[in-house]
């Protein structure tokens with residue numbers, strides 16, 4: 443990578459902010475300072491996140507109005523129940539046997555098409571906190587198949603009442619990003635799954651064609667847009683070509699697949715500001 447990382451003023455996330463309730467891959471809590479700088483002049487406007495994931499950004503920016511979308515139906519079901527005041531029933535145990543029983547129960551609910559219940563939301567929370575690395579993976583039959591995580595200690599929440607009043611103000615949807623209706627007076631933050639330029643694995647659920655489809659869709663939006671992604675050569679080229687202003691920031695993860703331990707670079711791209 444020939445381009446140098448931009449020095450960016452980083453504001454530490456406020457201690458008053460609620461931490462994301464789940465573990466979620468690609469969480470952007472570390473980017474809140476930079477995003478706050480961009481969002482603060484627009485604070486009254488609706489925040490739209492087509493890839494809301496673990497909610498690190500919505501909880502960090504704390505908008506009055508938000509449209510939060512993700513294609514993962516279990517995630518969105520969990521947030522809808524959180525907004526309705528989800529309480530944890532029974533005792534949650536960080537034990538292998540208990541975990542496998544809960545996983546089976548969750549898969550039965552999926553099979554019986556009852557995965558939108560409060561019970562499914564509670565089990566999803568338990569599996570996320572207890573399973574290996576907070577992963578969310580399904581086999582070809584659509585069954586959740588993440589192994590037990592072996593954490594020494596887990597603080598399970600007895601309820602999520604702190605989240606309820608906040609999440610009630612926001613709208614949650616579960617669609618492909620392209621089906622969202624974004625208005626000219628919105629503020630759009632997009633954080634798709636990372637582009638992985640060189641990989642031996644062909645099966646990626648967000649392909650290079652999806653990255654291109656996203657940028658094409660963004661070109662049709664006229665509100666302020668912020669996009670983040672792994673700063674690969676082709677991603678930078680794609681966003682620059684679409685008229686985005688691009689900066690590079692050091693990310694808190696390392697380039698490890700090549701044995702190189704230097705910090706990975708994140709792209710932060712802006713348009714219509």
Ligand SMILES: C[S@@+](CC[C@H](N)C(=O)[O-])C[C@H]1O[C@@H](n2cnc3c(N)ncnc32)[C@H](O)[C@@H]1O
Nearest residue numbers: 468469470493495496497498513618619633635
């Ligand atoms: C990098 S994560 C977002 C992380 C989030 N910004 C956070 O801070 O927690 C990307 C998310 O995109 C979702 N996703 C993948 N493909 C999608 C699609 N076509 N439309 C909408 N969401 C999608 C995934 O389920 C995942 O939660």
